[in-house]
Amino acid sequence: MRRREKLRIKRKPADYMFAVFMICMACIFLAPLYFLVVGSFRPSSDLISYGLGLRIDISRMSLDNYVIAFAYRSGVYLKWYFSSLSIMLMQTVCGLFFSSLVGYGLGMYKFKGRGLLLIMDLILMMLPFEILILPLYQLVARMRLLDTRFGVVMPLMVAPFMIFFFRQSVIGLPKELADAARIDGCGEFRIYWNIMVPLMRASFGAMGIFCAMGSWNNVLWPLIVLQSNEKLTLPIGLSSLLTPYGNAYDVLMPGAVLAIVPIMIVFFFFQRSFVSGLTIGSIKG
Amino acid sequence: MKHRKKSKDIAPYLFCLPFIIAFFVIYLYPFCKTIMMSFQDVRPTGENVFIGMRNFRNLFTDHFTTALRNTLVYTVLNTSVQFMLGMMFALILNRYIPMRNLLRCTIFVPVLTSTIIAGIIFRLLFGSLETSLANQIAMGLGLIEEPVAWLTQGQMTGNIMMVIVACWRSTGVTMIYFLSALQGVPEELKEAARIDGANNIQVFRHITIPSIRPTLIYVLTMSILGGFSVFTESYALWNTATPGDIGLTMTRYLYQMGFNKVNFGMASAIGIILMIIICSINLIQLKCLGLFREED
DSSP: OHHHHHHHOOOOHHHHHHHHHHHHHHHHHHHHHHHHHHHHTSOHHHHHHHOSSSOOOGGGOOSHHHHHHHHTTTTHHHHHHHHHHHHHHHHHHHHHHHHHHHHHHHHHOOOTTHHHHHHHHHHHHHSOGGGGHHHHHHHHHHTTOTTSHHHHHGGGSSOHHHHHHHHHHHHTSOHHHHHHHHHTTOOHHHIIIIIIHHHTHHHHHHHHHHHHHHHHHOOHHHHHHOOSGGGOOHHHHHHTTEETTEEOHHHHHHHHHHHHHHHHHHHHHSHHHHHHHHSTTTSOO | OHHHHHHHHHHHHHHHHHHHHHIIIIIIHHHHHHHHHHTEEOOTTSOOEEOTTHHHHHHOSHHHHHHHHHHHHHHHHHHHHHHHHHHHHHHHHHSOOTTHHHHHHHHHGGGGSOHHHHHHHHHHHTOSSTTSHHHHHHHHTTSOSSOOOGGGSOHHHHHHHHHHHHHHHHHHHHHHHHHHHHHTSOHHHHHHHHHTTOOHHHHIIIIIHHHTHHHHHHHHHHHHHHHHTOOHHHHHHSSSOOGGGTTOOHHHHHHIIIIISOOHHHHHHHHHHHHHHHHHHHHHHHHHHHHHHHHO
16 A cells, blocks of 8 residues: 555645754654653752753663662652553543433433523533632632542532533434433433443544543642642642652653653554543544 | 324424533523623622623733733634644645655644643743753754743733643644645536646645635634633633733633632622623624625
């Protein structure tokens, strides 16, 4: 296939210039990651004296930092990792489940109040989460969910944007299947769970990525809810290694590298879902 | 028969129940509470005193105007740079250049790092040491004599730092949005225009841009929304404190007021103002969109 494509494509000379330009851009974009990875092999004293720059002493590079990172404060790094992963998992699973439920209800049935719910959903999509954090903090505190991972996930379980997206995809599903199942005596939830959900697999993939990336990136709300050091999410924990009194580079650098690696692996295997999950809003289906 | 009909009628309401509950508990109640608290002196004992507009009047301090200005500058810079870079990359990578897929991936890879890690990397690259990358490059090029403490240099430098972090991380997403949109522009239209004698710029202005307008509007809206509620970029670069209010954004100020100074009343007032700004921009955008639609 690839060979046939190359023969058909007529490359103009401008294309080669653009390629050179983009290679330069790509190098600029990848450079910070290069410094991060290289820096993770340099001893902490080097980083303190010389910072992150072009001057490296290859003879002093080793895997020591990685060992130190795992042992730091009796393995708190792994606890941060676990925290981030479990919050991401909870948020994605709950988000997918509840949002698809509501999207299914809004898209599959005609009922009184449907228009009102849709308008409510659209309004909520425009509302910035930041203005709700203070009362939400009080609410979570009253529910004794402060400093718990579930407290982080709870307000984010029903996401207006995901509801909207699921509704759009449910509208395109064959309703005759549902009618046929109903005649055979199938209950409404079973229709949703056993028939329609498998049909929406692509939507679940895209929304799953969208939700997972959103959760991984979220800093403000976990920062507010989580207080004890062990429960911090990875970004917040790594950030806490940079203090005015000293920077724990030997944990920070390998910690950051190891935080990126899983997502990169997931990306390379699920590229298409990834891209569609992140760009899902702009494609008017 | 009667039982089955009843099940189908109730079902949609049951399906939507999570949303209805969430709407009241997680959205409406906190929203109203924020409005209420902005007019109150919120005491730790729980007895809130109604003080009218005093929170809002106390708000207009140096901190607030700095936060507002930083947020505005950040939003304008971030939106324009990402828009231009993303569009430029998308246009180039839409052509059949060699290694196209690989190049697309490399621009996208920074998106996979979280914003905080991006901030940490740039925080170290722009450290104040002589051997930090930024100082090495700037001194090597002869731009500066002595190493600069980039993160504590000044308001504008701080804002540019946040924009650099955000652009590095998110241009990949903008690029992918535009790329998907560009791929939806029908080739025949462009060919027809070229046959009629249009050059590349004219094709771009009159065929490509109108075709991708929904995407342009979406990216613009999301950039502006994200810009005004920026917090993570600021936290990534200055996590413990913002020295001299460098890097102070509206949301960061809200957080500081609410959780560092434990003044929920003032923080709520900041939140209300933030919301008014964001809603006004949304309304302005909707109005502009409406006008455009009528002209078409």
